[in-house]
Amino acid sequence: xxxxxxxxxxxxxxxxxxxxxxxxxxxxxxxxxxxxxxxxxxxxxxxxxxxxxxxxxxxxxxxxxxxxxxxxxxxxxxxxxxxxxxxxxxxxxxxxxxxxxxxxxxxxxxxxxxxxxxxxxxxxxxxxxxxxxxxxxxxxxxxxxxxxxxxxxxxxxxxxxxxxxxxxxxxxxxxxxxxxxxxxxxxxxxxxxxxxxxxxxxxxxxxxxxxxxxxxxxxxxxxxxxxxxxxxxxxxxxxxxxxxxxxxxxxxxxxxxxxxx
Ligand code: ADP
Numbered sequence: 001x002x003x004x005x006x007x008x009x010x011x012x013x014x015x016x017x018x019x020x021x022x023x024x025x026x027x028x029x030x031x032x033x034x035x036x037x038x039x040x041x042x043x044x045x046x047x048x049x050x051x052x053x054x055x056x057x058x059x060x061x062x063x064x065x066x067x068x069x070x071x072x073x074x075x076x077x078x079x080x081x082x083x084x085x086x087x088x089x090x091x092x093x094x095x096x097x098x099x100x101x102x103x104x105x106x107x108x109x110x111x112x113x114x115x116x117x118x119x120x121x122x123x124x125x126x127x128x129x130x131x132x133x134x135x136x137x138x139x140x141x142x143x144x145x146x147x148x149x150x151x152x153x154x155x156x157x158x159x160x161x162x163x164x165x166x167x168x169x170x171x172x173x174x175x176x177x178x179x180x181x182x183x184x185x186x187x188x189x190x191x192x193x194x195x196x197x198x199x200x201x202x203x204x205x206x207x208x209x210x211x212x213x214x215x216x217x218x219x220x221x222x223x224x225x226x227x228x229x230x231x232x233x234x235x236x237x238x239x240x241x242x243x244x245x246x247x248x249x250x251x252x253x254x255x256x257x258x259x260x261x
Contacts, residue, residue, distance in 0.1 A: 002029035003171040010064030021231035034213035037223035042232025051090035091165035097157035099149035106145040135163035155186025
């Protein structure tokens, strides 16, 4: 079930370095929100605070609040981090497809389910098929489910990673530049897929590609930083159409028209 993300007053640090400052935003369920902005402005850092992955980096810490509907992500698990529980609820897809290299296509998709509980073989079969269909990959792999996932093309591997992420039925799907290692055809396949997945999930995508942000997202958040060494900030968030046609802030206009970054 897709959930609303509600962030308020969020700061994230690497040791004493404040990487992002005072971020507040709401992401509606069953929508796609794109994060854009120049390199180093904290888009990936912010994304990783949304599933507590930021704290896995040595020195990584956060203050502020991230709510998933009415659960506070930074209270719910107390001081200890429970990555399995967090990732079950907030799935993530990375820049480079990262299937488990020695596992078969089938086992890649089933991996998260096996961590999360006991399923009968027939149940696993059903979920694996449903997830691969959901990731628009089933027809391409149904005859090679027992072959290594690493034998697929880059675009197929990324869809396999999406199938793995959605198999555990997360509430939110985070994507960190999911197409940056892919060719244009595979990129379009992933973009189409994002359009389908948003009917079921809350989706946040970091992208360097502004056409992609314009194509896939409902809302766009523009991040910027005053200078290197300064924290990244959220400059504005609005309907994507508005950000790309008539943004409220001059820096957004400059960025989307290619005047910097
Ligand atoms: P973006 O995704 O917008 O390119 P990042 O979130 O990767 O930006 O980086 C934001 C800031 O945090 C940058 O100044 C970057 O150098 C710094 N940073 C990112 N990862 C680390 C890390 N593991 N340790 C220390 N600083 C980091």
